[in-house]
Amino acid sequence: MTTGVTEFIPRLSRNFAGTEDSPVRALLDLVSRPGVISFAGGIPDPEYFDLEAIRAAYQASLDRPERSLQYSSSEGERELREILAANLTVEGIPTQADDLLVTTGSQQGLTLMGQVMVDPGDVILVEDPTYLAALQTFGLSGARFVAVDCDEEGMIPDSLESSIAEHDPKLVYLIPSYQNPSGRTMSMQRRRAVADVLLATGTMLIEDDPYSSLRYSGEALDAICSLDGMAEQTALLQTFSKSVAPGIRLGWARVPSSIRDAMIVAKQAIDLHSSTVDQYAAAYYLAHPETHRSDEEKLRVYGERCHAMARELPRALPAGSRVTTPQGGMFLWAELPEAYDTDTLLPYAMREGxxxxxxSSFHVDTSIRNTMRLSFVTNAEEDIVEGVNRLQRAVAAYEAEQLQG
Ligand SMILES: Cc1ncc(COP(=O)(O)O)c(C=O)c1O
Incomplete structure (x- = not known):
């Protein structure tokens, strides 16, 4: 079973800040106001940036100006690709430097895939909900989206199979670990079942994996890309954004040889190459793990915040709401009873601070209005408690004004 296919133009105009009634624009205004508690962003807590090691890495990069301040190659500096290949966090897939393409964040990996793989009108199968900026960038290539039914373990293999038969998609886009926006993780059994369907139908997968370094509980799970036969059918996207810092704007893609050259040409056309200074700094950073600050404290604190949000949130939400319990990543996802409209609730929350x-922005079918995404990573536990108090008051005011009669 599948739900809704939408065109990309309404989605883009809907989600780009700038129209007078844009909730995103209002949200951006809100979160920059002093005293506001924001569960809106998806950014790391700057307290845990590994500043000393990053500073040393940039210094080392600038110590080689003849290379680091020069033009580079579109596929990325070999020095960086070699150490990325050696360090690749995905077990079980032998990876060489030439299998990798350095990108300006994994967002650019998505854009390049859209450019290379998607013709206007092609269908992409996605999870419901899914990452907003993936819908936006694939939408720029003219994709149409079909949301495949999901449960707590992610995409349902039978629904995937019937959607492939019905829509003949160009590719499937998945975020299997600590998904943005739902916080959900696809179990190992589910990953295997999904891979079986993709292999049997010869369907290409984009496996977007920005969050796997942010694990607070549960086991580390193998990437779908590493399952037998999948490496030649998967573009695996990873990034420094969540593990080191998003401002570095570096990611990498492990792509099948069949599309690698086309991606390099597309990247050349878009930006020639990613920043050389950043690439040499990243290569130095990866080559010197002895300089790194341990991740232990960050993961412990993020995990506690996740737990606090999951504990507090239910009291703010109406009876019958469902909240995910993520094992990692940055987000909790709540589904309220159908009568509730979170676009309408947002101004009430803004008034409470x-x-x-x-x-709605994360659903293919944007008429679904009863869900919300909340990020826990940047707020201390007492701010999470206070933020939920405010949300509770906002929900009460919304109910009194919008749901009576
Ligand atoms: C699922 C997903 N994919 C890709 C990205 C883009 O990340 P990057 O900063 O590497 O471009 C994000 C950022 O939040 C994300 O959540």
Whole structure:
């Protein structure tokens, strides 16, 4: 079973800040106001940036100006690709430097895949909900989206199979670990079942994996790309954004040889190459793990915040709401009873001084209005408690004004 296919133009105009009634624009205004508690963003807590090691890495990069301040190659500096290949966090897939393409964040990996793989009108199968900026960038290539039914373990293999038969998609886009926006993780059994369907139908997969370094509980799970036969059918996207810092704007893609050259040409056309200074700094950083600050404290604190949000949130939400319990990543996802509209709830929350992202932007079918995304990583536990108090008051005011009669 599948739900809704939408064109990309309404989605883009809907989600780009700038129209007078844009909730995103209002949200951006809100979260920059002093005293506001924002559960809206998806950014790391700057407290845990590995500043000393990053500073040393940039210094080392600038110590080689003849290379680091020069033009580079579109596929990325070999020095960086070699150490990325050696360090690749995905077990079980032998990877050489030439299998990798350095990108300006994994967002650019998505854009390049859209450029290379998607013709206007092609269908992409996605999870419901899914990452907003993937919908936006694939939408720029003219993709149409079909949301495949999901449960707590992610995409349902039978629904995937019937959607492939019905829509003949160009590719499937998945975020298997600590998904943005739902916080969900696809179990190992589910990953195997999904891979079986993709292999049997010869369907290409984009496996977007920005969050796997942010694990607070549960086991580390193998990437779908590493399962037998999948490496030649998967573009695996990873990034420094969540593990080191998003401002570095570096990611990498492990892509099948069949599309690698086309991606390099597309990248050349878009930006020639990613920043050389950043690439040499990243290569130095990876080559010197002895300089790194341990991740232990960050993961412990993020995990506690996740737990606090999951504990507090239910009291703010109406009876019958469902909240995910993520094992990692940055987000919790709440589904309220159908009568509730979180786009309409947002101004009530803003008046109370708390922000969240209404879920409609993350659904293919943007008429779904009863969901919301909340990020826990940047707020201390007492701010999470206070933010939920404010949300509770906002929900009460919304109910009194919008749901009576
Ligand atoms: C699922 C997903 N993919 C890709 C990205 C883009 O990340 P990057 O900063 O590497 O471009 C994000 C950022 O939040 C994300 O959540």
């Amino acid at each position: 708390v922000g969240f992202v209404p879920g």
